[in-house]
Amino acid sequence: MDFTLSQEDQELVSLIDRIGAERFQPKAFERRNQDGHPIDNMRLLGQLGILGICLPVEYGGQGRDALSGVLAIEHIARWCPRTSISATMAIAGPGMFIAKWGTEQQKARYLPMIHTGEGNMSIALTEPQAGSALTDLATHAEIRNGVCRLNGHKTFCSHAGWDRHVLVFCRFAPGTSGIGAVIVERDSPGFTISKPHYHISGTPWWELFFDNAEVPEENVLFAGGGFRKLMSSYSLERCAAGASSIGIAQAAFEMARQYSIERKQFGRPICDFQLIQEKLANMYLALEQARLLLYKAVKGGQGSLGRLESSAAKVAATEAAVFVCDQAMQIFGGSGMSREMPLEWMYRIVRTATVAGGTSEIHRGMIASEIVGRRFNHRAG
Numbered sequence: 060m061d062f063t064l065s066q067e068d069q070e071l072v073s074l075i076d077r078i079g080a081e082r083f084q085p086k087a088f089e090r091r092n093q094d095g096h097p098i099d100n101m102r103l104l105g106q107l108g109i110l111g112i113c114l115p116v117e118y119g120g121q122g123r124d125a126l127s128g129v130l131a132i133e134h135i136a137r138w139c140p141r142t143s144i145s146a147t148m149a150i151a152g153p154g155m156f157i158a159k160w161g162t163e164q165q166k167a168r169y170l171p172m173i174h175t176g177e178g179n180m181s182i183a184l185t186e187p188q189a190g191s192a193l194t195d196l197a198t199h200a201e202i203r204n205g206v207c208r209l210n211g212h213k214t215f216c217s218h219a220g221w222d223r224h225v226l227v228f229c230r231f232a233p234g235t236s237g238i239g240a241v242i243v244e245r246d247s248p249g250f251t252i253s254k255p256h257y258h259i260s261g262t263p264w265w266e267l268f269f270d271n272a273e274v275p276e277e278n279v280l281f282a283g284g285g286f287r288k289l290m291s292s293y294s295l296e297r298c299a300a301g302a303s304s305i306g307i308a309q310a311a312f313e314m315a316r317q318y319s320i321e322r323k324q325f326g327r328p329i330c331d332f333q334l335i336q337e338k339l340a341n342m343y344l345a346l347e348q349a350r351l352l353l354y355k356a357v358k359g360g361q362g363s364l365g366r367l368e369s370s371a372a373k374v375a376a377t378e379a380a381v382f383v384c385d386q387a388m389q390i391f392g393g394s395g396m397s398r399e400m401p402l403e404w405m406y407r408i409v410r411t412a413t414v415a416g417g418t419s420e421i422h423r424g425m426i427a428s429e430i431v432g433r434r435f436n437h438r439a440g
């Protein structure tokens with residue numbers, strides 16, 4: 060197997076590493092409690108064509124494969140975790156759903172805003188009673204006389220309070236099995252949004268309320284019957300979450316490696332102690348194994364990736380990142396536990412990634428289902 064990156068991907072990675080070191084890293088830690096997307100970084104990434112790297116060329120994107128997308132996210136994350144979270148949504152989020160399944164009108168309206176960094180779109184799947192059991196979602200839509208009316212309640216929607224649009228997954232007509240998706244604009248009548256809540260990472264999330272919320276019928280992406288297709292596009296976002304986690308963990312690893320060389324105890328650098336060496340070796344192994352699974356899952360893909368490979372990549376990458384950041388904190392000793400140092404924040408970010416985008420348990424279930432060759436029924440009764 061050839062593990063060499065193409066010339067184009069090598070150039071992409073060195074461009075991001077250059078702007079990351081010069082422009083992103085100096086302010087990265089300050090951004091941990093920032094209100095709003097890191098819009099200056101997003102605009103720069105937009106101008107360089109990086110936010111639209113996987114979007115179709117006809118709509119201003121670069122039409123490159125999923126490997127270029129995850130490489131971009133991984134390298135952005137090394138320099139600025141906060142920017143990588145926003146960039147993940149732009150590169151691998153709702154824009155990819157619209158590019159694949161949207162009408163020409165939807166693509167022309169929304170994709171340019173996404174790839175320039177001017178109009179991020181959030182995604183609303185989770186409901187208070189439908190988290191892992193997504194097919195239980197109760198938010199429903201009805202189309203009449205050219206208007207789509209939504210009723211329901213969504214939760215845990217990252218960034219929704221900052222974004223102009225949200226892609227809402229809903230059932231078409233209550234009690235039916237057809238799940239589809241609708242693009243809802245922020246100022247739509249009947250659509251309200253809670254005050255912000257916060258994940259342990261400091262990233263905000265909002266609850267969304269739809270009370271006969273009205274959007275034009277043209278905003279409907281799938282009027283039911285689209286659940287499988289929509290979820291197949293979600294696999295890129297899962298791999299992207301893995302890429303962001305690996306990028307953050309790589310930065311933690313570099314910090315710990317350097318610290319182990321500089322920090323002296325008992326008159327010697329702490330990297331002279333075999334127990335520290337073991338940690339560094341295990342961190343390296345975890346990162347490299349996860350990265351290989353991730354690149355294998357996305358290489359040559361264009362959005363709809365293999366279920367087995369993308370679940371495996373997501374679990375391996377996010378769990379490796381938790382392990383690596385945890386070990387990096389340990390190598391830093393007391394400083395690793397300090398809120399004045401970025402490591403504990405980096406740990407908190409990667410820790411949330413084992414739940415966001417489907418929990419590790421749900422992805423292990425999907426892996427087992429692919430291995431055994433049948434779907435398991437989790438439903439009671």
Ligand SMILES: Cc1cc2nc3c(=O)[nH]c(=O)nc-3n(C[C@H](O)[C@H](O)[C@H](O)COP(=O)(O)OP(=O)(O)OC[C@H]3O[C@@H](n4cnc5c(N)ncnc54)[C@H](O)[C@@H]3O)c2cc1C
Binds near residue numbers: 192420437
């Ligand atoms: C940082 C972050 C960002 C998020 N962003 C968004 C977003 O932008 N939009 C959005 O819609 N949602 C978002 N979410 C929500 C996320 O998708 C859900 O939290 C996740 O799918 C789990 O759902 P739940 O919280 O209801 O947990 P539950 O489904 O209630 O699960 C609770 C526990 O039970 C386990 N469990 C459940 N079913 C099974 C099973 N069949 N087998 C084994 N174990 C099981 C789970 O793994 C978990 O450990 C985000 C979450 C986080 C943490």
